Amino acid sequence: MIAESLEKLFNEQILIENTASTEYLKLAIWCASNGFDNAAKFFFKQSEEERGHMLKLVHYLIEREGKVVIELPKNREQKIEGIFDVLQAFYHNELNVTKSVNALVSAATASGDYNALQFLQWYVQEQHEEETQARSLIEKAKLIGNEGPYKYLIDQMLADAEGK
Numbered sequence: 001m002i003a004e005s006l007e008k009l010f011n012e013q014i015l016i017e018n019t020a021s022t023e024y025l026k027l028a029i030w031c032a033s034n035g036f037d038n039a040a041k042f043f044f045k046q047s048e049e050e051r052g053h054m055l056k057l058v059h060y061l062i063e064r065e066g067k068v069v070i071e072l073p074k075n076r077e078q079k080i081e082g083i084f085d086v087l088q089a090f091y092h093n094e095l096n097v098t099k100s101v102n103a104l105v106s107a108a109t110a111s112g113d114y115n116a117l118q119f120l121q122w123y124v125q126e127q128h129e130e131e132t133q134a135r136s137l138i139e140k141a142k143l144i145g146n147e148g149p150y151k152y153l154i155d156q157m158l159a160d161a162e163g164k
């Protein structure tokens with residue numbers, strides 16, 4: 001059975017993943033409404049992935065006889081005025097998720113819950129991949145710049161980023 005203190009943090013992580021799913025859904029909708037079809041596809045997929053991350057935590061908590069609390073996602077205001085804002089929002093969100101995953105890992109270590117610690121390694125690796133991908137998209141977008149057919153090129157870049 002999972003410790004109460006860890007159960008609380010697991011539920012917070014469930015909320016964070018759920019919020020990420022909703023935020024990426026919003027990014028996908030902005031992209032789809034502004035002609036960025038590939039970017040939209042990319043973020044619809046990201047949104048689904050975040051829901052998967054949430055469900056993985058939900059199942060784990062049930063298996064460890066924890067109580068799952070599902071809260072509505074926090075409605076953080078994201079000011080999206082262009083495709084660069086979309087990429088920045090993606091990157092900053094991933095940095096925040098990494099912070100909460102690290103806090104969870106520290107708490108699992110402190111409470112000597114090696115089962116939870118092992119389970120959480122997947123999230124540590126996932127955050128490494130997500131941060132690397134988001135940062136690399138921003139760097140590539142900077143290389144493309146914001147002149148000429150840059151919107152088209154950034155959308156193409158996101159078509160290539162799919163499936164990774």
Ligand SMILES: [Fe+2]
Pocket residue numbers: 017020049050053097
């Ligand atoms: Fe996630």
Ligand SMILES: [Fe+2]
Pocket residue numbers: 020050094097130
């Ligand atoms: Fe993510």
